[in-house]
Amino acid sequence: xxxxxxxxxxxxxxxxxxxxxxxxxxxxxxxxxxxxxxxxxxxxxxxxxxxxxxxxxxxxxxxxxxxxxxxxxxxxxxxxxxxxxxxxxxxxxxxxxxxxxxxxxxxxxxxxxxxxxxxxxxxxxxxxxxxxxxxxxxxxxxxxxxxxxxxxx
Numbered sequence: 001x002x003x004x005x006x007x008x009x010x011x012x013x014x015x016x017x018x019x020x021x022x023x024x025x026x027x028x029x030x031x032x033x034x035x036x037x038x039x040x041x042x043x044x045x046x047x048x049x050x051x052x053x054x055x056x057x058x059x060x061x062x063x064x065x066x067x068x069x070x071x072x073x074x075x076x077x078x079x080x081x082x083x084x085x086x087x088x089x090x091x092x093x094x095x096x097x098x099x100x101x102x103x104x105x106x107x108x109x110x111x112x113x114x115x116x117x118x119x120x121x122x123x124x125x126x127x128x129x130x131x132x133x134x135x136x137x138x139x140x141x142x143x144x145x146x147x148x149x150x151x152x153x
Contacts, residue, residue, distance in 0.1 A: 004050070005064035007040045010094025010112060010148070013069040014038070021066045030057060032067060041112075079151070081116060082128065082144035089117045090149030097146040109133045110147055 007013055015036045018024045031052045032038075041049040047060050078093050092114045095102050109132055110116070119136065120129040126141045 002069055003065050004038070004040060004067040004069055005043070005048070005061055007069060008094075009040050009043060012037060012039055016068045016070045019066040019068060023063050023066050027063065027066065031055060038067075038069070077150065078148040080145040081130075081139075081147040081149050082141040084118045084149070084151075086118055086121055089115055089152040091115055091152050092147060092149055094148045095146060096148055101143070101146065105143065105147065108137060109135075115152060116147075116149065 003019075004013070015032055015034055015038060017034055018027055018032060036052060038053075039051045041051055041056065043049075045061075047058055048064055050057050050059055050064075079090075081090055081092075084090050092110055092112055094112065095105055095110065097105065114132055117131040118128060119131045122128075127138045128141060128144055130137045130139055130144075
Protein backbone atom coordinates (compact mmCIF):
# COMPACT_ATOMS: atom_id res chain seq x y z
CA UNK A 1 0.00 0.00 0.00
CA UNK A 2 1.71 3.15 -1.26
CA UNK A 3 0.48 6.64 -0.40
CA UNK A 4 0.97 9.78 -2.45
CA UNK A 5 3.62 11.18 -0.08
CA UNK A 6 5.84 8.21 -1.15
CA UNK A 7 5.39 8.86 -4.89
CA UNK A 8 8.12 9.98 -7.28
CA UNK A 9 7.88 13.52 -8.58
CA UNK A 10 6.81 13.70 -12.23
CA UNK A 11 5.48 10.15 -12.53
CA UNK A 12 1.90 9.36 -13.51
CA UNK A 13 -0.12 7.44 -10.91
CA UNK A 14 -3.75 6.45 -10.46
CA UNK A 15 -5.76 6.71 -7.25
CA UNK A 16 -6.55 3.34 -5.74
CA UNK A 17 -8.62 4.53 -2.77
CA UNK A 18 -8.76 7.09 0.04
CA UNK A 19 -8.13 6.17 3.66
CA UNK A 20 -11.07 6.82 5.95
CA UNK A 21 -10.24 10.13 7.62
CA UNK A 22 -11.81 13.52 8.18
CA UNK A 23 -10.15 14.58 4.89
CA UNK A 24 -11.77 11.87 2.73
CA UNK A 25 -14.94 13.72 1.81
CA UNK A 26 -13.10 16.95 1.03
CA UNK A 27 -10.66 15.09 -1.23
CA UNK A 28 -13.56 13.44 -3.12
CA UNK A 29 -15.09 16.88 -3.67
CA UNK A 30 -11.75 18.04 -5.12
CA UNK A 31 -11.78 15.19 -7.66
CA UNK A 32 -9.76 12.50 -5.89
CA UNK A 33 -11.76 9.46 -6.97
CA UNK A 34 -10.61 5.90 -7.72
CA UNK A 35 -8.78 5.41 -11.04
CA UNK A 36 -8.30 9.17 -11.50
CA UNK A 37 -4.90 10.07 -12.98
CA UNK A 38 -2.61 12.22 -10.85
CA UNK A 39 0.95 13.51 -10.89
CA UNK A 40 3.02 14.73 -7.95
CA UNK A 41 4.58 17.95 -9.30
CA UNK A 42 6.60 19.06 -6.26
CA UNK A 43 7.11 18.01 -2.67
CA UNK A 44 8.78 19.56 0.36
CA UNK A 45 8.67 19.00 4.13
CA UNK A 46 5.26 20.63 4.62
CA UNK A 47 3.22 20.39 1.43
CA UNK A 48 3.06 19.37 -2.21
CA UNK A 49 1.65 20.44 -5.56
CA UNK A 50 -0.48 17.73 -7.18
CA UNK A 51 -2.07 17.65 -10.63
CA UNK A 52 -5.39 15.80 -10.70
CA UNK A 53 -6.86 15.67 -14.18
CA UNK A 54 -6.25 19.22 -15.46
CA UNK A 55 -6.29 20.86 -12.01
CA UNK A 56 -3.27 21.74 -9.88
CA UNK A 57 -3.74 21.72 -6.11
CA UNK A 58 -1.53 22.45 -3.12
CA UNK A 59 -2.00 19.87 -0.36
CA UNK A 60 -0.44 19.33 3.05
CA UNK A 61 1.35 16.08 3.83
CA UNK A 62 -1.60 15.01 6.01
CA UNK A 63 -3.76 14.93 2.88
CA UNK A 64 -1.10 13.07 0.86
CA UNK A 65 -0.93 10.32 3.48
CA UNK A 66 -4.64 9.58 3.00
CA UNK A 67 -4.42 9.04 -0.79
CA UNK A 68 -3.50 5.46 -1.68
CA UNK A 69 -2.08 5.15 -5.19
CA UNK A 70 -1.66 2.29 -7.61
CA UNK A 71 1.72 1.43 -9.02
CA UNK A 72 2.90 3.61 -11.86
CA UNK A 73 0.77 3.04 -14.93
CA UNK A 74 3.22 4.48 -17.40
CA UNK A 75 5.15 2.28 -19.79
CA UNK A 76 7.45 5.13 -20.77
CA UNK A 77 11.17 4.49 -20.57
CA UNK A 78 12.78 7.61 -19.12
CA UNK A 79 16.44 8.31 -19.80
CA UNK A 80 18.75 11.21 -19.07
CA UNK A 81 18.87 13.92 -21.74
CA UNK A 82 22.64 13.44 -21.94
CA UNK A 83 22.03 9.93 -23.36
CA UNK A 84 20.45 11.30 -26.54
CA UNK A 85 22.57 11.50 -29.68
CA UNK A 86 22.67 14.18 -32.37
CA UNK A 87 19.37 14.31 -34.25
CA UNK A 88 17.25 12.74 -31.52
CA UNK A 89 14.35 14.47 -29.82
CA UNK A 90 13.17 13.87 -26.26
CA UNK A 91 10.13 15.06 -24.33
CA UNK A 92 10.83 16.20 -20.77
CA UNK A 93 9.08 14.05 -18.15
CA UNK A 94 10.82 15.28 -15.00
CA UNK A 95 13.81 17.17 -13.65
CA UNK A 96 15.67 15.03 -11.12
CA UNK A 97 17.23 17.92 -9.22
CA UNK A 98 16.38 20.24 -6.36
CA UNK A 99 16.88 23.84 -5.35
CA UNK A 100 18.88 26.23 -7.47
CA UNK A 101 19.74 23.74 -10.20
CA UNK A 102 16.11 22.79 -10.79
CA UNK A 103 15.03 26.46 -10.75
CA UNK A 104 17.77 27.40 -13.23
CA UNK A 105 16.81 24.62 -15.64
CA UNK A 106 13.14 25.57 -15.43
CA UNK A 107 14.00 29.26 -15.98
CA UNK A 108 15.69 28.19 -19.23
CA UNK A 109 12.36 26.76 -20.43
CA UNK A 110 13.01 23.13 -19.58
CA UNK A 111 9.67 22.07 -18.14
CA UNK A 112 7.53 18.93 -18.24
CA UNK A 113 6.21 18.26 -21.75
CA UNK A 114 8.82 20.36 -23.58
CA UNK A 115 10.37 18.82 -26.72
CA UNK A 116 14.15 19.08 -26.84
CA UNK A 117 16.11 18.38 -30.04
CA UNK A 118 19.83 17.57 -29.79
CA UNK A 119 21.42 19.70 -32.49
CA UNK A 120 25.16 19.27 -31.87
CA UNK A 121 27.73 17.90 -29.46
CA UNK A 122 31.07 19.57 -28.77
CA UNK A 123 34.11 17.63 -30.08
CA UNK A 124 34.66 15.97 -26.69
CA UNK A 125 30.92 15.52 -26.15
CA UNK A 126 30.44 18.27 -23.56
CA UNK A 127 28.51 20.62 -23.76
CA UNK A 128 25.45 19.74 -25.85
CA UNK A 129 23.67 22.19 -28.14
CA UNK A 130 19.93 21.77 -27.75
CA UNK A 131 16.99 23.31 -29.57
CA UNK A 132 13.81 23.96 -27.58
CA UNK A 133 10.99 26.49 -27.60
CA UNK A 134 12.43 28.18 -30.70
CA UNK A 135 15.91 28.87 -29.37
CA UNK A 136 19.29 27.15 -29.04
CA UNK A 137 20.73 26.29 -25.63
CA UNK A 138 24.12 24.89 -24.63
CA UNK A 139 24.04 22.66 -21.59
CA UNK A 140 26.70 20.63 -19.81
CA UNK A 141 26.19 16.87 -19.80
CA UNK A 142 26.12 16.64 -15.99
CA UNK A 143 23.16 19.08 -15.96
CA UNK A 144 21.53 17.32 -18.93
CA UNK A 145 21.66 14.00 -17.04
CA UNK A 146 19.28 15.46 -14.43
CA UNK A 147 16.63 16.04 -17.11
CA UNK A 148 14.66 12.82 -17.64
CA UNK A 149 13.08 12.47 -21.09
CA UNK A 150 11.29 9.92 -23.24
CA UNK A 151 12.31 9.50 -26.86
CA UNK A 152 9.99 11.14 -29.33
CA UNK A 153 9.19 8.96 -32.32
